[in-house]
Amino acid sequence: MQYKLALIGFGNVGQGLAQILRDKHASLAQQFGADFTIVAVCDLLKGNVCDPNGLDPATLLDAVVSTGKIETVTAPHHGWDALRTIAESGADIVVELSYTDLKTGEPALTHLRAALNAGKHVVTTNKGPIALHYAELKKIAEAKGVEIGAEGTVMSGTPSMRLGLELLSAAGITCLQGIINGTTNYILTQMESGMTYADALSEAQAKGYAEADPTGDVEGYDAAGKAVILANLLMGAELSMNDVDRVGITGLTPQDITSAAASGERWKLIGKVEKANGQVTASVRPTRLPITHPLASVGGATNALTFTTDLLGDVTLIGPGAGRLETGYAILGDLLAIHRRFGK
């Protein structure tokens, strides 16, 4: 079965997906009978290219390396904007990877609405539209009989959604809590080894973990967006960003860190979603954990999420929270889930 993909956004993650499709195209066809062909790519900075007969992922990647653009790739159509690409590329699945905006969800929200309304499946790693407007998008998807894949929005390639859905289907999740922002965990880990907050932040920026304006990470907005996604997708809640009781890490002093260490504890920025009496509540706040706690030993930019159900012991998933190929694999997992459901 062939699926035509339109990629909206061709930064790290889009290129990671292209790399996977370049390297694994044959084995995907052989093992799963799925042929994922890129027919269009549209990127704000790198331009647009569209060929309904398929674009070679290797050619796209080479073009980015040699020219920084994809416009140079030979194809019947160039210069389309994202909405025209979605409407006219002939894609069955739109992979939305534009930049994240946790205030409006745009421009991804408009892209996803357009794709779903046109009866196309969507897969996204973009937290904005999923955190802010999932209920509306889900409604359109259900009316049109198509799927929304969002595995990569939380913990990138570490399968938090898939594990959650598997557990959820039978056990019923009562609480989710974890380290869902790698940047702040990196900063806290460095502060524990004696670094100041400012130094740890600039190191995180130098390593590419933190952005030039770190507010989204350090004030807990990114984690809050993920908490909303977990609540709405895995617990059936309808929370918005304002419902999250949110405190960032900027108020933590080196004294706080050392005094916790002295009593055998560690500060972690914990995102938590809890269901009690049918009510789902969410919070993001610095929390002191005993070092024996499974989340306390998670250091650096690593992410972790603990699932509490009424039937099982707690299940904790630990893994990378970012990365080009990691997130690319999250998208591939969603693509194959669409194939499992519709490909017969």
Added chain:
Amino acid sequence: MHYKLSLIGFGNVARALAKLLLRKEDLLKQQGITFSFTGISTGRHGCAVNPNGLDIRKALELLENGQSISALTNHQSPITNSLEVIQHSQADVMFENSPVNKQTGQPALDHIRTALGLNMHAITANKGPVVYGYRELTALAESKGRKFKFESTVLGGAPIFSVFRETFPLAELISFKGILNATTNIILSRMEDGESFEDAVNYCQSIGVAETNPINDVDGWDAAIKVAALVTVLMDTPMTPQEVNPTGISGISPQMIAKAKAEGKRCKLVCSAEKIGDKVTASVAPQLVDSTSPLYGMMNSSTGVTFRTDVILDYSIIETEREGMLGGPVETAYGLFADFVNIAKTAAR
């Protein structure tokens, strides 16, 4: 959709499963899933078959009073063994929970072959048939359009097999490392607090985690068969527990544990495997781990595994018991229950 269920093996795990299904009956009904029990086979208390549905509460009661369940049978011919139960139960799903056989995987292998052959789904918590029949049984299930599921064989109810395969479809598992046996981990944790080996074993027996004869846990065989199952399924390389050749914890003295503790380390029964080319080497042996290891924090009944693949950075799944959790058979029963619900939901789509 209605499912007729048969229970082959009716020990602690299967009885916990029956009770769990009864407890969740209304919830399942809301999701369009109903069930009845049409066959039960026990080790020492007879067999029962009734394609119109058995009285499961009565069966549980008889068993718990040590009585035979044979009188519950409503069938034209007498039913005397497990294979006859499978053949005459007309079940849609067969739960295989006979005792683990680490040498051959029998009789579980024959039970599952027979059930799949009769177009039943087969769900097991039994590691034997996974190790000795994974490829054959998976192919048979596929040819019949049925499922062979075994999530509860490793790490209780955490669905490590399906999550791995669905999330990293083309990934190659290069290595894994973890703690897979709760009994030995409890014993080592308690010895670290100064308890003797014998007292720690007695404790495990008193809470129902260890068997009357704890040798299977203590000598590393339970861990070895789990390693063999992970290698066989996720590394696609058949391996037996004998090839894992485990070293248990009976040689660990209180002095060794105290010395490790003084050095900031802990003694753990470490399970690992690594694939190099087409060759897999696996081991189960006590090792000292320091506080940078993900295994260091796994205390008491916590178990877990770290996976290394060719595609993404390492990821781990850890299961930790909560206060008040029953653990053991209930957790394993949950894994069987989840396999059933997943099959029923997939079929409903």
